Amino acid sequence: MTENTGFRSGFAALVGRPNVGKSTLLNALLGEKVSIVSSHAQTTRNKITGVWNGDNAQVVFLDTPGMHKPQSKLGEAIRQSTIDALEEVDLIVFLCAIDDPVGAGDRYILSLLENRKVPVILVLSKIDLIPKEQLLLKIAQYSRLYDFADIVPISAKTGDNLDELMNTIKKYLPEGPKYFPDDMVTDQPERNIAQEVVREKLLIRTRDEVPHAIGVYSEEFREEEDGRIYIRCTIYVERPTQKGIIIGKNGSLLKAAKKDATRELKKILGAPVDLDLWVKVSKDWKNKDYILRELGYKEHK
Numbered sequence: 243m244t245e246n247t248g249f250r251s252g253f254a255a256l257v258g259r260p261n262v263g264k265s266t267l268l269n270a271l272l273g274e275k276v277s278i279v280s281s282h283a284q285t286t287r288n289k290i291t292g293v294w295n296g297d298n299a300q301v302v303f304l305d306t307p308g309m310h311k312p313q314s315k316l317g318e319a320i321r322q323s324t325i326d327a328l329e330e331v332d333l334i335v336f337l338c339a340i341d342d343p344v345g346a347g348d349r350y351i352l353s354l355l356e357n358r359k360v361p362v363i364l365v366l367s368k369i370d371l372i373p374k375e376q377l378l379l380k381i382a383q384y385s386r387l388y389d390f391a392d393i394v395p396i397s398a399k400t401g402d403n404l405d406e407l408m409n410t411i412k413k414y415l416p417e418g419p420k421y422f423p424d425d426m427v428t429d430q431p432e433r434n435i436a437q438e439v440v441r442e443k444l445l446i447r448t449r450d451e452v453p454h455a456i457g458v459y460s461e462e463f464r465e466e467e468d469g470r471i472y473i474r475c476t477i478y479v480e481r482p483t484q485k486g487i488i489i490g491k492n493g494s495l496l497k498a499a500k501k502d503a504t505r506e507l508k509k510i511l512g513a514p515v516d517l518d519l520w521v522k523v524s525k526d527w528k529n530k531d532y533i534l535r536e537l538g539y540k541e542h543k
């Protein structure tokens with residue numbers, strides 16, 4: 243069938259340095275919480291797919307983890323999964339925060355994009371943070387770095403220019419089918435959402451004390467007969483002292499994080515949630531392949 247329907251669809255990868263606002267943008271576009279947002283860098287670890295449905299178009303977003311030079315096996319696995327994601331897309335949306343100076347991190351990412359044939363749109367995010375006059379200068383700086391198909395300044399916070407961004411994205415998509423039904427926003431398994439929410443709540447409460455030493459894995463996720471959802475998560479840390487920090491005095495920190503996470507998961511899942519959290523010390527968990535597989539960072543063999 244070659245009938246020209248005018249319907250456009252395709253896959254768009256969101257890439258950018260940590261903390262540039264990828265998750266916030268995705269959430270603003272999709273109007274629902276599909277990806278976690280926190281002020282800590284590199285909280286997004288899994289590929290999260292969000293589906294945007296518009297008039298005559300459907301865009302499937304892949305939210306990629308913050309890209310940086312890897313320093314551990316975990317970092318390498320994350321980088322590889324990001325590069326793999328870029329092989330499959332129709333369009334790359336490269337996000338930069340307008341208040342960050344153009345730096346080595348951006349050049350590194352652009353060097354990874356160099357041999358891709360797909361168009362790259364530069365999105366300059368957080369424009370609410372700078373005076374309008376500075377915008378042109380930034381655009382000029384970036385256009386010297388790479389031959390972008392388009393440049394769109396936005397603010398995910400105020401919603402400024404998001405329509406323009408979607409129109410631009412649509413322009414670069416091929417004609418194609420509707421891949422997913424209209425009511426679908428994410429295909430991220432619910433247990434991954436549970437892990438991410440628990441991880442986010444712990445990061446918020448522990449501030450900078452343990453940040454990336456935490457890995458959360460939901461070992462059990464089941465719906466009980468009475469409609470409640472039971473979730474058991476293991477929180478991996480590297481050192482006993484970190485376990486102490488996470489548990490807190492008399493268990494206070496873990497209890498508070500559990501309460502926050504339970505409340506949010508109840509909202510997301512639409513059912514009462516019983517959350518069971520366990521903290522395990524695994525020295526070097528980031529370098530242990532089997533744990534990485536369990537956490538979903540690598541394919542099961």
Ligand SMILES: Nc1nc2c(ncn2[C@@H]2O[C@H](COP(=O)(O)OP(=O)(O)OP(=O)(O)O)[C@@H](O)[C@H]2O)c(=O)[nH]1
Pocket residue numbers: 258259260261262263264265266267278279280281282283284285286306307308367368369370371396397398399400
């Ligand atoms: N002022 C302003 N802040 C923003 C905007 N978008 C995101 N932020 C803030 O920037 C921080 C990082 O946003 P995230 O969406 O978590 O960034 P990310 O790129 O997904 O981060 P990683 O998961 O580390 O890759 C958060 O504190 C957001 O509130 C924006 O348009 N304007």
